[in-house]
Amino acid sequence: xxxxxKIFSGTExxxxxxxxxxxxxxxxGRITIQHFSDGEIQPVINESIRGDMVFLIQSTCSPAENIxxxxxxxxxxxxxxxxxVVAVIPYYGYARQDRKDKPRVAIGSKLVANMLVAAGADRxxxxxxxxxxxxxYFDIPVDHLDSSAIFIxxxxxxxxxxxxxxxxxxxxxxxxREIASFFNAEMVICDKHRKxxxxxxxxxxxxxxxxxxxxxxxxxxxxxxxxxxxxxxxKEKGARSVRAMCTHPVLSGNAYANIENSVLEELVVCDTxxxxxxxxxxxxxxxxxxxxxxxRNAHENKSITSLFIHSQLRNK
Numbered sequence: 001x002x003x004x005x006k007i008f009s010g011t012e013x014x015x016x017x018x019x020x021x022x023x024x025x026x027x028x029g030r031i032t033i034q035h036f037s038d039g040e041i042q043p044v045i046n047e048s049i050r051g052d053m054v055f056l057i058q059s060t061c062s063p064a065e066n067i068x069x070x071x072x073x074x075x076x077x078x079x080x081x082x083x084x085v086v087a088v089i090p091y092y093g094y095a096r097q098d099r100k101d102k103p104r105v106a107i108g109s110k111l112v113a114n115m116l117v118a119a120g121a122d123r124x125x126x127x128x129x130x131x132x133x134x135x136x137y138f139d140i141p142v143d144h145l146d147s148s149a150i151f152i153x154x155x156x157x158x159x160x161x162x163x164x165x166x167x168x169x170x171x172x173x174x175x176x177r178e179i180a181s182f183f184n185a186e187m188v189i190c191d192k193h194r195k196x197x198x199x200x201x202x203x204x205x206x207x208x209x210x211x212x213x214x215x216x217x218x219x220x221x222x223x224x225x226x227x228x229x230x231x232x233x234x235k236e237k238g239a240r241s242v243r244a245m246c247t248h249p250v251l252s253g254n255a256y257a258n259i260e261n262s263v264l265e266e267l268v269v270c271d272t273x274x275x276x277x278x279x280x281x282x283x284x285x286x287x288x289x290x291x292x293x294x295x296r297n298a299h300e301n302k303s304i305t306s307l308f309i310h311s312q313l314r315n316k
Contacts, residue, residue: 003053003083005299008045010058010073012066015274016090016288017057023292029054033069041065043073045080054082055125055295060093060112061250061273067093067112071119078120086298087121090272090287091248095130096220113137125294127272127287128219128247143294146308147247147270148179150285151217154245154268155183160213162240166190166205168218168230176217188214190230203229210238221246221269224258231264241265248272249282256282 008029009017021028030046054077058070070087077085097108109131116124117140124138127145135142155163165180165187167173173189180187188207214234221227221244231242242264249269251259256277259267268283269275275284290307297304 002300003051005055005295006047006049006052007055007057007295008073008077010043010056010066010069012061012069012274013057013059013090016059016271016286016291019271019286019288020057020292020295023289024295031073041069041072043069043076045076048080049077050081051083053084053086053299055086055088055298057088057090057291059091059273060089061091063093067115071115074116074119074121084122085120086123086125086295087116088291088295089124089126090270090291091250092126092129092134095134098131098134109134110137123298125291125298127270127291130219143298143304145287145290145294145304147219147245147287148182149290149307150270150287151245151268152179152182154285155179155215160215160241162212164188164207164209164212164214164239166207166209166214166216166230166234166242168216168226168244172218175219179217186212188234190216190233203233205233205237208237209234211240212238214239214242216242216244218244218246220248220250221255221259221267222250223253224251224255224262224267227264227267228258228262231262235263243268245269249275249284251276 006029007021008031011033017028032044034042056073060067074085094108094112123141125143128147135144163185165176167176167189170191188209191204191206227244234242243266244264245268247270256279259281260279266281266283270287271284294304
């Protein structure tokens with residue numbers, strides 16, 4: 001007899017969990033996140049989950065408190081005799097700390113992976129990790145969803161005549177190569193050099209964008225500085241139009257002002273993180289249906305290969 005699927009949400013992702021549950025066809029599970037006066041968190045699951053497959057939805061932004069809340073939710077589900085506990089993390093925080101790139105620094109993404117496994121997660125479902133190799137930091141299965149399944153239909157309906165794709169830095173080149181192949185379009189790279197985190201010292205464009213409609217693709221938009229600078233440089237090099245598509249709208253600091261004042265036609269993001277401000281150039285696409293299908297297939301022990309762009313390329 002197959003276990004029942006129950007979906008619960010942490011504080012930060014309740015807006016998204018409700019959309020996912022509507023697509024899935026189940027109500028959101030009843031859970032209370034209690035806070036002591038000193039800020040201590042205590043999740044209380046308000047229904048029986050004994051023998052059930054439990055999915056806990058929580059993006060880790062702001063990372064510190066939401067990661068701890070997710071860990072406590074996993075522990076609560078495990079102690080309540082859930083059959084399996086799946087951490088659904090649309091935005092995986094600390095993913096930018098994926099290697100030791102200077103002396104005496106932490107590898108935050110590995111530490112978070114260790115904590116999730118230690119808390120009792122049996123599986124992780126996430127989207128667009130900053131570094132795909134983070135999947136290897138886990139000793140449990142990881143379903144790594146790809147936002148191209150969201151962005152490709154949107155780009156198709158734009159019907160851009162002279163389409164080119166741009167990576168805002170060298171590290172994003174692999175991310176856009178498959179999308180460029182899907183459209184049989186050219187790609188260029190904006191090579192940047194940083195003085196320190198969130199501060200760009202210089203940038204150059206590798207490739208020709210003259211009279212092209214350029215789409216920048218990236219996984220995270222944090223301060224918006226890289227996208228704004230990349231868009232401006234592409235326009236200077238002769239691009240006819242520049243728009244950007246980023247999965248995770250972290251949008252910290254002066255991000256909203258940076259995007260509003262940039263030459264970008266629009267910034268298209270996913271709802272893996274709730275927007276904290278307003279900007280006329282930002283458009284939000286939902287990942288709810290994609291996650292609902294991934295959750296259903298995980299519950300029914302079915303493949304999720306059809307959700308990925310390489311499957312679309314084979315069938316094109």
